[in-house]
Amino acid sequence: MWRQSRADLRKEFPMLKALTAASCACVMIELASMQSVAAENVPQELIGSWLAEDIGGGGVIDDLETVLDIHEDGTYGGMGGCNMFTGVFSLSERTITFGPTAAARTLCAPAIMEQEQKFLDTLKNEVSWKVDGRRLTLTGSNGAPVMRLVSAESASSGMAELTLRIPGAGAADRQRVRYDCGGETVEAEYINAGSVSLVTFSTGGHFIVASGVLSGSGARYAGDRYIWWTEGDEATLFDVSKGEEDPGILCERRG
Known part of the structure; x- marks a missing residue:
């Protein structure tokens, strides 16, 4: 899994402070198209804050928190890494569809913006979801995982979960x-x-x-x-x- 530290980002992007200083020039996107339609019977296991560990098989930047919050009233939100975002979603059994996202467009380092865009682009597509313990996996139409997340609660507690896949082995x-x-x-x-x-x-x-x-x-x-x-x-x-x-x-x- 590729990871890049914040120290590396500071070296790679010396204009970060200047970009951040210009962050007051924010706009809201797709707000007008957002419909306030709450999902019904949101599964309890899906509700909570989820920290992205992998997006599209490309890993994530080390120490950069990209968080997806799923609420029981059918709304979602969180932090893409640079910008806060919000929206509503709908459910159909094990399929979740995230509605248009409203987000401020603050300027950050290019690598941060790239990861945030990948994250938000993933939420534009209808995906299947599966919760296994404290992990949430979003899967695309081809059956391949498009995003892996871990419960932010378990991440902040200093505990990590490890999953091992043993070829040729049955149940553990x-x-x-x-x-x-x-x-x-x-x-x-x-x-x-x-x-x-x-x-x-x-x-x-x-x-x-x-x-x-x-x-x-x-x-x-x-x-x-x-x-x-x-x-x-x-x-x-x-x-x-x-x-x-x-x-x-x-x-x-x-x-």
Whole structure:
């Protein structure tokens, strides 16, 4: 995914300050054609603020927030990256049609304006929508995604969701197991899909994702500076930063 930092933008476009200073010359576009027709029965999962992660397969500019707000009264709005915008939409099952957009045309750096235009152009077409967890995907008539967005709430909370697609694997098998590790409760989640085996857990304030590696006995996972080694109802947590002499912490299954 291509990303460009704001620092790069400042280097690439030295006229940014001058352009911003001229931003008072704003106009409203397509306002007259906007019809105030509210959508009925807007699905709860669709309502909220969505932060664009990818537009047309070209990624987005790093640290530039392009946000789509979908409201329960059938209106939409947000920030294209440089300009605020608003409009109304209609729904037909899993298809959403965004009506004409009213937006101020403030001048920003060319790359920002280009991304904003791509974003607004995408909203001009009828698209299918799908919400998976905290992600919203808009799909074009050819079945290809035209925009991927993530819940702005989860993005601002400092949490990220990761989706892995494993070729040839069926449904992923997930199992949560709680352990007592020397007085600290550790909840491990084992995830298996095809040839991929993972375990996730938190310890000492750190969130760990460890991948299965070769082991003479039991199941052995390695991630960050930790080794998680399970045999039967027990697991041993090793911290490799403590050297080869680290005896590890014995973890006993509790549920």
